[in-house]
Amino acid sequence: MTGSLTHDAQQQLLQIVSELQTELEQLQPLLKQMHLLSSNAVSSAARAGSEGDAFRVLTQAIQQLGQDIKNDVQQAQKVLNEISHEQDKFILKRLSRQLNNALSELPGAIRKGDYLAIFASVEAAHAEMHGESFDSVASMLKQLINDLRRQVAQQQEKMTKFMEIH
Structure with a gap:
């Protein structure tokens, strides 16, 4: 037996889906910055030689982190698109779990970013001639991770509202 959402519940759901989509879209510039940061870090590591x-290992981890976040965001966007066209309560519950799973990966990515920023700072402190460029990467990564943390916190608030609707 299937059940449909009431008109009011459907409208609330669509509103929150729209808000979540906007929040996810706001991650795109941060992901582009992370990609640029990791590309610049690769250059810094190459100039530093041995x-x-x-630091080269760190840059690979930053690149992977950015890719992981991008994949989670794309998965969440795909599920949000499906949710916006669905009215069956049971299918919505399944899609909601999928969305929650995709978004639940982001706080772990933030923690990984914190560790990478610490690692970059440690490497900068130990580097001789190239310490300044390594430190710049560490500072930029810290700022990006803080920005991502704020965005993810806003998404989690919206997700809580979303889960309350159905």
Whole structure:
């Protein structure tokens, strides 16, 4: 037996879906910045030669983090699109779990970003000639992670409202 949402519940759902989509779209510039940061970090590591070996590993981790976040965001956007066209309560519950799973990965990514920023700071402190460029990467990564943290917190608030509707 299927059940449909009431008109009011459907309108609330669509409103929150729209808000979540907007929140996810606001991550795109941050993801682009992370990609640029990791590309610049690769250059810094290459210029540092053997002194940049550990930093090179860090840049790969930053690139992977950005890709992981991008994949989670794309998955969430796909599910939000499906939700916006669905009225069956049971299918909505399944889609809601999928959305929650995709978005629940983001706080873990934030924690990983915090660790990478700390690692970058440590590498900068130990680097001799290239410490300043490594430190710049660490500072920019810290700022990006803080911006991502704020965005994810807003998404989590919206997700809580979303889950209350149905």
